[in-house]
Amino acid sequence: MAQQGVERRGLAKHDLARTSRMALYGGCIFGPAATTWFKFLQNRVRLPNKNAEILARVGLDQVVFASTNMFVFLSSMALMEGSDPKKKLDSTYKMALQKNWLVWPWVQLINFKFVPLDHRVLVVNVISLGWNCYLSYLNSQGGK
Template sequence: MLAWYKARLAARPLLTQSVTTAILFATGDITAQQLVERRGASDHDLVRTGRMALYGGSVFGPAATTWYGILQRHVVLSTPRKTMLARVAADQLLFAPVFCGVFLGSMALLEGGSPRDKLKKYYASALTANYALWPAVQMVNFSVVPLEHRVLFVNLISIGWNSYLSFLNSSK
């Protein structure tokens, strides 16, 4: 399976990472609905899962793939440790605040609601939770994970994170 994935990644990196992201965003939503909310199969909201997959595959996957490439090419300092810390800082000060907002705004639009209301209600909570988890994850990601596997690494951690975001987004 890993050999197949690596071959697809080598042939079509953006497409492979986007499809993988779509699948893992959907997995995060399924986790939220079944393990956190305990909805059961008969009450599972497939449209909600579809929204998460659509966002993951068409927005986050391509954006994260591009972002990690930009960091790899343009954030290079005098030592590996300084480079890693600068990449984490850029990720957490630029990418994270924007993409917490993009996620909530996108979900509001896909749900037929108001992005402004959704952001006002959930943005601070999402960003605060982001800062509790992602700096440490990104330190590992930028120091030991090869560039071509960074999106996959983040997506695997994101099963839990996307479960949280899905739960937060669907809270009344």
């Protein structure tokens, strides 16, 4: 999506390896991690006030999971590309995390408030269609 919809590369210039890296990350790293994380939040973050509970879950999600996931994503992309993870992190991590915090707290507020546990990863995956376009573009630009 990023290569064709955002960058308008055309099929002849489509980078299949880049698409494969994104799919590998989503299927083998993010999907299982997000499922486990959402179960952890549901089972371990319990407060008497349900709105405070949701805010606590969103806060933990953004401080712990989002920051860790961004680190793992950028590092693993650099390794799969054969580039230096430290350079990738130095050039993109801060900007990507800041952009993350503009989008995902709102998504997760709605997700944790209204969506049953079994469907939360699905909601994240739907929103991630656009978000991953941004990450793929950012990663391919090296944070330029």
